[in-house]
Amino acid sequence: MEELDGDNRVLLRARGITKQFGERKVLDNIDLEIKQGQILTLIGPNGAGKTTLVRITLGLLSADSGSISQRRNLRVGYMPQRLHIKPTLPLTVARFLRLGGHQNDAVIADCLKKLHVPHLVDQQMVEISGGELQRVLLARALLRKPELLILDEPAQGVDVAGQAELYALIDEISAEQDCGVLMISHDLHLVMSATDEVICLNHHVCCHGKPEQVSNDPAYLDLFGARTAENIAVYTHNHTHEHDIAGAVIPEEGKD
Amino acid sequence: MLELLTTDFFLYALVAGLSLALVAGPLGSFIVWRQMSYFGDTLAHSALLGIAIGLVTGSNPQLSIIVSSAIFACLLALLDRKPAIATDALLGILAHSTLALGIVVLALTDSVRIDLEAYLFGALLTINPTDLMWVIVVAALVAATLGRLWNQLLSATVHMELAQIEGAQVQRLNLILMLLIALTIAVSMKIVGVLLITSLLIIPPAAARRLANTPEQMAVTASAIGALSVITGLLVAFYADVPVGPAIVVVATMIFFLLYFYPTRQK
Numbered sequence: 001m002e003e004l005d006g007d008n009r010v011l012l013r014a015r016g017i018t019k020q021f022g023e024r025k026v027l028d029n030i031d032l033e034i035k036q037g038q039i040l041t042l043i044g045p046n047g048a049g050k051t052t053l054v055r056i057t058l059g060l061l062s063a064d065s066g067s068i069s070q071r072r073n074l075r076v077g078y079m080p081q082r083l084h085i086k087p088t089l090p091l092t093v094a095r096f097l098r099l100g101g102h103q104n105d106a107v108i109a110d111c112l113k114k115l116h117v118p119h120l121v122d123q124q125m126v127e128i129s130g131g132e133l134q135r136v137l138l139a140r141a142l143l144r145k146p147e148l149l150i151l152d153e154p155a156q157g158v159d160v161a162g163q164a165e166l167y168a169l170i171d172e173i174s175a176e177q178d179c180g181v182l183m184i185s186h187d188l189h190l191v192m193s194a195t196d197e198v199i200c201l202n203h204h205v206c207c208h209g210k211p212e213q214v215s216n217d218p219a220y221l222d223l224f225g226a227r228t229a230e231n232i233a234v235y236t237h238n239h240t241h242e243h244d245i246a247g248a249v250i251p252e253e254g255k256d
Numbered sequence: 257m258l259e260l261l262t263t264d265f266f267l268y269a270l271v272a273g274l275s276l277a278l279v280a281g282p283l284g285s286f287i288v289w290r291q292m293s294y295f296g297d298t299l300a301h302s303a304l305l306g307i308a309i310g311l312v313t314g315s316n317p318q319l320s321i322i323v324s325s326a327i328f329a330c331l332l333a334l335l336d337r338k339p340a341i342a343t344d345a346l347l348g349i350l351a352h353s354t355l356a357l358g359i360v361v362l363a364l365t366d367s368v369r370i371d372l373e374a375y376l377f378g379a380l381l382t383i384n385p386t387d388l389m390w391v392i393v394v395a396a397l398v399a400a401t402l403g404r405l406w407n408q409l410l411s412a413t414v415h416m417e418l419a420q421i422e423g424a425q426v427q428r429l430n431l432i433l434m435l436l437i438a439l440t441i442a443v444s445m446k447i448v449g450v451l452l453i454t455s456l457l458i459i460p461p462a463a464a465r466r467l468a469n470t471p472e473q474m475a476v477t478a479s480a481i482g483a484l485s486v487i488t489g490l491l492v493a494f495y496a497d498v499p500v501g502p503a504i505v506v507v508a509t510m511i512f513f514l515l516y517f518y519p520t521r522q523k
């Protein structure tokens with residue numbers, strides 16, 4: 001992995017990523033870039049290569065060609081798609097969270113409180129619900145004080161009300177800690193409201209841009225069908241920036 | 257009872273058995289959590305081949321078991337990384353073929369009369385000071401390594417990729433764990449024998465599971481259950497005149513069933 005120069009807000013940049021499994025080309029010439037304070041969402045149908053792309057950016061898998069460069073000593077917080085704790089392993093939520101490093105109890109309690117699950121701290125990992133598990137996994141990623149959060153379907157197994165709340169929370173965290181977020185999602189309508197940029201992936205980048213742009217893009221409508229797309233409620237959020245009348249982002253000066 | 261403690265052979269047996277039981281708790285817990293028990297069996301069976309090779313080449317038997325077990329552990333770690341066939345089938349083939357090959361080779365070297373039963377089922381009461389030293393040194397090494405790498409090993413057990421992203425070198429950790437198991441098995445052949453060693457690694461943690469709320473509690477409880485099994489097993493063997501290795505395993509199994517059927521407390 002190459003290093004980016006330090007005086008930039010770019011955290012990670014991927015150029016021309018291509019990956020083939022046997023005969024099947026999973027990723028074809030993908031570019032992406034994540035900046036500090038930015039939320040970038042990968043959407044696309046099942047088997048579109050979203051998880052593969054994330055695994056490559058994490059360094060878990062090597063690309064056949066293309067390059068990944070990242071900020072020097074980039075601290076990454078990762079939330080995996082699945083976590084299966086075997087019933088033979090007794091593990092409390094607090095102990096699970098401490099596996100990521102040495103945190104004291106107060107920091108862990110604070111983090112769980114922020115994610116609205118303070119009561120889980122002494123529960124066994126095998127006994128908590130799917131939605132609670134997602135929040136615990138997010139807590140593990142957050143406890144590393146990440147500059148970049150990588151989330152693989154963070155709202156999986158969470159009920160509808162909880163999903164909106166979880167995305168709002170991710171949005172809030174990104175703004176508060178000024179960290180970049182790269183996430184994979186299926187929840188189109190929910191993601192649209194909590195992301196700065198969307199990449200619509202189906203082995204290649206079908207379209208990308210602001211959520212409002214993408215949702216009207218023919219490639220996107222083609223991929224997900226116009227009927228689904230129509231049901232998507234798009235609203236413009238403004239946690240880190242504002243838009244002018246033409247829709248362009250107003251640069252913010254003097255904000256820390 | 258007091259007289260027993262002053263007899264050398266009983267004392268050696270007791271110290272060797274307790275040293276093994278203490279490290280078998282945490283080490284066996286990892287075997288249970290990672291579902292590696294078949295792997296332990298394979299290593300134990302291949303240790304018999306190690307003895308045979310040691311006899312044929314005329315090298316120090318303890319050293320040849322340790323070296324061959326370590327080599328087997330590395331080979332298995334490699335095979336596990338790039339599985340050509342399902343891991344359980346592969347382990348099944350290796351476990352029994354190495355055991356068979358070991359017995360065949362041992363039978364061919366009939367110039368040296370060796371006690372096969374002692375290697376298969378253990379002969380704790382024949383342990384000598386050199387054997388004891390090996391057990392203590394290896395137990396100390398295993399305990400120190402596990403203590404140092406505990407959090408990382410645990411993290412890699414829970415989620416390998418998450419551990420890797422957080423900076424753990426998971427491949428290296430896997431190899432280290434396999435080597436620790438190989439070493440422990442190599443020095444404990446005389447205690448319970450190749451056919452029973454995995455049970456001493458697995459039964460105490462399995463018995464401890466229901467009493468534990470954290471991984472650490474499970475490891476420590478497993479050590480205690482192992483130690484209790486060793487002491488009781490030794491006494492039973494001594495007074496009832498039965499083989500020590502099997503007696504220890506029977507006691508451990510009884511503790512397991514007692515705890516298994518003991519009613520759970522309501523939360």
